[in-house]
Amino acid sequence: MTEQNKLNDFKRRPIRSYILRQGRITSGQTKAIQECFVKHAVVFEKKLINFDDIFKIKDTHTILEIGFGMGTSTAEIAKLNPRYNYLAVEVHSPGVGNLLKLIQENNISNLKIIQHDAVEVLNFMIKDDSLDGIHIFFPDPWPKKRHHKRRLIQSDLLAVITKKIKKSGYLHIATDWEDYALWIIDLLDKEKFIQRASDNFFEKPDYRPLTKYENRGIKLGYKVWDMIYRRV
Numbered sequence: 001m002t003e004q005n006k007l008n009d010f011k012r013r014p015i016r017s018y019i020l021r022q023g024r025i026t027s028g029q030t031k032a033i034q035e036c037f038v039k040h041a042v043v044f045e046k047k048l049i050n051f052d053d054i055f056k057i058k059d060t061h062t063i064l065e066i067g068f069g070m071g072t073s074t075a076e077i078a079k080l081n082p083r084y085n086y087l088a089v090e091v092h093s094p095g096v097g098n099l100l101k102l103i104q105e106n107n108i109s110n111l112k113i114i115q116h117d118a119v120e121v122l123n124f125m126i127k128d129d130s131l132d133g134i135h136i137f138f139p140d141p142w143p144k145k146r147h148h149k150r151r152l153i154q155s156d157l158l159a160v161i162t163k164k165i166k167k168s169g170y171l172h173i174a175t176d177w178e179d180y181a182l183w184i185i186d187l188l189d190k191e192k193f194i195q196r197a198s199d200n201f202f203e204k205p206d207y208r209p210l211t212k213y214e215n216r217g218i219k220l221g222y223k224v225w226d227m228i229y230r231r232v
């Protein structure tokens with residue numbers, strides 16, 4: 001590829017909400033990917049998923065999680081709610097390896113992973129009106145103004161998200177970055193097809209365990225905002 005083509009290719013690329021760094025991956029995480037990926041992951045394809053084809057339990061609630069990080073709270077939620085199905089999306093291999101390990105060790109059968117950009121997963125793999133809930137816990141805040149365009153929560157994405165959630169399904173976003181919380185609330189309040197689930201929407205509901213990222217913030221004295229909206 002010539003330098004000019006590389007530059008054109010770079011310009012065409014959409015703005016991503018993450019940067020793929022090599023990162024450290026442990027031997028246990030690598031082993032889990034080698035041994036369990038086929039069993040517990042779904043490969044990204046530009047094709048709609050039929051949830052009944054990938055989950056053992058048919059005809060039940062399906063919750064999508066975007067950006068599960070190391071997946072500890074994801075595994076906990078799936079374990080606590082064995083009658084619901086969970087589809088968890090993350091781009092980073094150490095997190096994918098870690099969650100595969102947790103699924104295997106805890107014998108979790110209602111949780112599948114997709115390692116890919118969640119924006120594309122939503123656009124290409126998820127049917128409209130098919131999700132009972134979407135969890136987005138501590139999306140990267142991208143605090144610098146010049147990086148705000150990288151924030152995952154944008155009006156375009158919210159328009160897609162609201163199409164994918166069934167009527168009366170929910171969207172739950174949590175953040176510990178005040179400026180991002182205000183940004184998210186502003187966008188959510190403008191969305192026509194979702195409404196605040198209740199007046200006390202800043203309180204953490206019991207079903208959400210503390211996440212790894214959140215714990216780090218709490219130690220630094222950060223406050224947490226949980227925003228829960230319902231599809232109308």
Ligand SMILES: C[S@@+](CC[C@H](N)C(=O)[O-])C[C@H]1O[C@@H](n2cnc3c(N)ncnc32)[C@H](O)[C@@H]1O
Pocket residue numbers: 017018066067068069070089090091092095116117118119136137138139140141152211212213214
């Ligand atoms: C700040 S971390 C929070 C992780 C986890 N939810 C927690 O609370 O511990 C945000 C995560 O979102 C992931 N992420 C960001 N944009 C994403 C995207 N478009 N698709 C999938 N994952 C994404 C990042 O790789 C990162 O692991």
